Amino acid sequence: MKHPWKILFLAVLASLVAMPMATHAQSQTSQMDAKANKFPSKIKYVWIILMENHNWTGNNAGAAFGDPDIKGSSLAPYINGWLLHHAAHAERYYNPPGNHPSAPNYLWLAAGTNFGKLFDDTPATYDITSHKHIERLLTNAGISWKDYAEQDFGNPEYDDCPLDFSEVDVNHVPAVNFADDTDNFNPQSAFCIKHVVPYSEMATDIANHKVAHYNFIAPNVCHDGHEGVSPCASDEPVDNTRRSDQWLQENVRLITNSPEYKKAGVLFILWDEGEDSGAYSDGPIGMFILSPFAKGGGHSEYTNYIHYTHSSMLKTEEEIFGLHPLLGAAADAGVKDLRDFFDISKLKN
Numbered sequence: 001m002k003h004p005w006k007i008l009f010l011a012v013l014a015s016l017v018a019m020p021m022a023t024h025a026q027s028q029t030s031q032m033d034a035k036a037n038k039f040p041s042k043i044k045y046v047w048i049i050l051m052e053n054h055n056w057t058g059n060n061a062g063a064a065f066g067d068p069d070i071k072g073s074s075l076a077p078y079i080n081g082w083l084l085h086h087a088a089h090a091e092r093y094y095n096p097p098g099n100h101p102s103a104p105n106y107l108w109l110a111a112g113t114n115f116g117k118l119f120d121d122t123p124a125t126y127d128i129t130s131h132k133h134i135e136r137l138l139t140n141a142g143i144s145w146k147d148y149a150e151q152d153f154g155n156p157e158y159d160d161c162p163l164d165f166s167e168v169d170v171n172h173v174p175a176v177n178f179a180d181d182t183d184n185f186n187p188q189s190a191f192c193i194k195h196v197v198p199y200s201e202m203a204t205d206i207a208n209h210k211v212a213h214y215n216f217i218a219p220n221v222c223h224d225g226h227e228g229v230s231p232c233a234s235d236e237p238v239d240n241t242r243r244s245d246q247w248l249q250e251n252v253r254l255i256t257n258s259p260e261y262k263k264a265g266v267l268f269i270l271w272d273e274g275e276d277s278g279a280y281s282d283g284p285i286g287m288f289i290l291s292p293f294a295k296g297g298g299h300s301e302y303t304n305y306i307h308y309t310h311s312s313m314l315k316t317e318e319e320i321f322g323l324h325p326l327l328g329a330a331a332d333a334g335v336k337d338l339r340d341f342f343d344i345s346k347l348k349n
Contacts, residue, residue, distance in 0.1 A: 041320050041347050043293060044264035047215045047255050048313075050109070050172065051244055051271045051286070052102065052224040057091070058280030066227035066240055067275040070286050075241040078249035079286070083269070087288040088295050088302040088341040094283035094309050095273040096329065103171040105272040108310045110134050110174040112328020122164050123177045124185040134314065135175045135195070137323040138214055145214035149173045150199035153222045153232050157200065161192035172218040172272075203254060211260045214321070223247040225271070256290055256298065266291035266320075270313065287313075289338070293346045304340050311335045 055062060055069045062068060070076050095105050096114075103121070104114035111133040117126055138145045149168045151157055158167040161182055175181045175196050183189035199219070205211055218224070222232035225244035237243045248269065255267050267290040274283035287308065295302035315330035316338040317323075329335060 042264055043266050043291070043320050043347070045211055045213055045215070045260045045266070046317060046320060047217060047261075047265070047267045048109075048317075049217045049219070049248070049252075049267070049269045050106070050224070051219070051248075051269065052172075052221070052226040053273060053275045054225055054241065054271050054285065055274045055276045055280055056093070056271070056284045056286040058274065058276035058284070059278065061277040061280070062275035065275075067225070068241060069276070070241070070271075073241065075239055076245040078245045079288075083248070083252070083288055083290075085301045086296070086298055087269075087290050088304075089289070090284070090287040090308055090338075090341075091303060091305050092284050092307045093270065093287035093312075094307070095285060096309050096311065097282055099282070099310075100273055102272050103177075105310060106172060106174045107177060108328070109314055110177075112311055112314050112326075112330040120171045123170060123182065124163060126177055127179070127185075128177055129179045131180055132327055133174075133178055134214075134317060134323070134327065135178065135181055137318070137327070138321065141321065141323060143214060143321055144212040145195060145216075146202075146205075146212040147173050147175045147196045147216045147218065148199045148202045149196060149218045150220040150223065152220050157198040159193070160187045161189045161196060163187050168218070169221050172221075172224070174216060206254065206258045206260070209259070211258065214317070219244070219247055219251075252290070262292060266293065268313065289341050291342070293342050295341055295343050297343070302341065306336055306340060308336060308338065312338055 053067045057071050058069050060069045068075065070079055072080060096108055099105055099108060099114060101120050104118055107114045107117060115128050135145060149162065151168055155167055161176065162168045162170055162173065163176055163182065163185055164170060170176055173196060176192065179185060182192045199217065221229045223244055225240055227240050229240060232243065237246060255261050261267065270287040271285040274281055274285050290298050292298060311329040311332065312335055315326060315335055318326055318330060319337055325331065
């Protein structure tokens with residue numbers, strides 16, 4: 001018969017050996033769960049074009065001040081024509097409830113929250129010091145990114161970090177709203193100048209095959225559909241909706257003709273917020289996906305009626321690049337990502 005102390009010793013030893021094995025097993029399970037929930041992706045290049053201030057459908061109340069519903073509008077022949085019939089698109093995509101005006105929605109797309117900012121102002125006034133935003137996660141993961149912001153009409157191209165309204169509409173440039181992207185809102189921030197660049201540089205980057213993996217595109221207010229903007233170029237349509245439609249027609253193919261897009265890319269085109277009244281004040285707003293991996297493959301249309309918000313967009317971007325943690329409301333269990341728009345069989349390795 002073994003001595004009681006020996007039995008106790010062996011039992012303790014067995015438990016000590018078993019503990020790391022159990023921890024390892026739990027870790028493996030966690031990793032397996034994360035892998036199972038990860039957006040299976042061959043996508044390596046993401047472009048986002050963000051337009052302004054139109055419902056996709058609603059009660060058309062926005063038409064009274066220059067922001068008619070886009071769907072079926074004669075002022076948007078490209079969107080209702082080629083784009084609608086070649087892209088995957090959502091019929092029920094909304095800005096987060098009550099999230100107005102523009103800046104809170106751009107913040108939400110970057111961080112899953114508006115940080116309590118329900119007004120438009122300069123980045124230094126917001127003074128957001130949080131590191132919990134997509135540009136920081138991309139940087140930490142070593143994934144290249146750029147914000148391409150088109151300078152306002154009549155302005156020369158900027159060569160600094162734009163932090164006020166003298167060069168661009170800074171409310172439409174997500175990265176400059178964060179202290180860590182701008183060296184505490186320094187217009188000479190080298191980090192910001194590297195990542196926030198004039199829109200014209202995108203054509204050069206594509207031509208030189210120096211495309212960043214994450215690309216956020218902010219047309220200027222003459223081109224993004226914003227109402228009440230003047231002056232704009234005399235050779236462009238007078239109506240803001242028609243101007244934005246023409247800009248998309250002229251610029252989308254710059255991306256879709258690129259080798260990076262054709263091999264491993266996705267282009268998201270969406271609007272920042274709803275402009276109708278009552279039940280339609282938050283949308284639906286437009287959201288289109290062009291990609292070789294999307295249902296329809298960029299050759300035919302696909303439509304769904306699942307409820308989405310900007311949290312869905314952010315969650316999908318994070319899943320594509322394997323970024324952690326999910327930010328703000330993107331982490332909410334009820335938030336659906338955009339995977340229904342993709343042919344998952346094409347995305348799997």
